[in-house]
Amino acid sequence: MDRTERFYKIELLLRSRGCVSFAALRDELAVSPATLKRDLQYLRDRLNAPIVYDAFDNGYRFDTTAAARGERHELPGMWFSENEIHALLTMHQLLAGLDDDGVLSRHLQPMLERLQGMLGADAAESRELMRRIKVIGTARRRVPSRWFELLGSALVQRRRIWLRYFKRSDRRESEREVSPQRLVHYRGTWYLDAWCHASDGLRRFALDAVREAKLLEAKAKNVPVRELEAALDAGYGIYGGGDTKVKWATLLFNADAAQWVASEEWHPQQKARHLADGRYELQVPYADATELTMDILRHGDSVTVAGDKALAAAIALRLKSALSRYA
Template sequence: MDRTERFYKIQKMLSDRKLVTTEQFLKELEISRATFRRDLEYLRDRLGAPIAWDSDLGGYVLQNTPGENLSALPGLWLNEFEIHSLLSVIELLRSIDPEGLIGSQVNPIRERLEKLLEKGDYSAREVSRRIRVTTLARRNTPTKFFEVVAHGLLARKRLQITHYGRQDNQLTEREISPQRLVYYRDNWYLDAFCHNKDDLRTFGMDALEAVTLLDKPAVSIEEADLRAELESGYGIFAGTKHQIAKLKFSPFRARWVAREVWHPDQKGEIQDDGSFVLSIPYSDERELLLDILRQGADVEVLGPKPLRDAIKTRLMATMKIYD
């Protein structure tokens, strides 16, 4: 057990039992008294952990300030996912209009997150300089629309929206019941029940041309139904009528794709020649087409035939540009 694991174990023991003796620590952590003493000093002095000795009870306790939870030990012992999550949240909060209503409220939250980094062995500035979280093809959403949508979402009110459809280059008026906001591939989307279509729809927040809050109660969809309808397809596109895309990646590209997650229900198999066959469900081919085309000559669509034909049509149209 390394030092980081011991820190978490010490915190958990104190949180679960309220009082822990020295002998209990030594036995469960399997360390010497000298090591335990060094760990305790580091937790108290470097990380500010409120661990105190209670002479009356004969053990260690957490002394939390009233109204504030200090039992969670801060510090920089973060794994890959935690570093990405923490820095992503900080960058997201920084991007909020600092002069706006929300920006002024979240600045203290961002500052506290940055202090989490300061509590560890390295400064927040050093972490931000050495570890970068970058975005690609991010589309801006007008702040005024975002605020109205968020209010309707949480207040459970319907919205009247003007939506720009990129597929047909048309504006449409919709009355919707917002269900949830989704941050996906560096862009915001709104899952909603569309009363005009009598069905669930996903709208790109950047495609909203106008938003009005209506004095009508929103229809609420059960979370399980939302997941079944909106999360079972491929990418951001919804649908429960699935097909299985079968993609064969070259031995070279397989070195990367074999470790990637394209869909929670995917299946993959390494072939004898080193190639990799990936099977993924999809209900709408649009986003899947783009992801396949990004692989260039390192992938072949084995099936179904309509998907293979769609890729062939796209490639032939591309070739005409360069002929």
């Protein structure tokens, strides 16, 4: 029987029998005297259980004066084992690495304190664990917390949003009404996938490019998840597809690069195989070559594009342009 089960057992025994001796509790729980003492102390100090020792009846019971004052004690409806608590604290620390301006922490902090309290004497250990989890992010584009919270609230409430949005491709601002569908975290920043009522289609908006946002009363248009994934996740990276036809790129990595790339997922639907000469062939779908080009260039002379003449030409042009700057 773990500690959580013991707490509920103690609660049940005291409620059903009224007053229970130390020896009876120990026999029912099959624990040592020291363990039972710690459990009783924990219930009193951490969970505010009004357990008192009755010298006359030589046993433990709930304080009747607390009930008379209208104070009702209930154990929490959900419990976690110590391993589960440690896992949740670790998850909290991982989320903190994605948390701009403490948006998530403000809402999760009460739960965090409760989880640490449930660990009792191991709270210091949990804090030490959290200090040993580190998330390193590079080139992060921070999102103002007011937009993240407003858009997240609209997503949950299924309401429309008015946006004033800066589009980097033409360096212009536009106003539009959108129905939020999901929030996406990708490569250090947040995006909103939404149905744009101005263009009458699904669009992806970078939250750091939102200049102004307002919650509207109108109900959001709902787009099925499968339709959302088909439209925005089919292509490569953040340029998922939209109205553009998806093509496939074939990349050939040399044997040295293959040791690393073979362990990477460039796209959920990628196709890959090791070649007899040690090279690694990777095929990925793409609709817009912008991000794929950047990732190919990242591998320099370790990779070549096979078959796709347009993509290969674009890579060659970028390399020539870069080389000219260092001539």
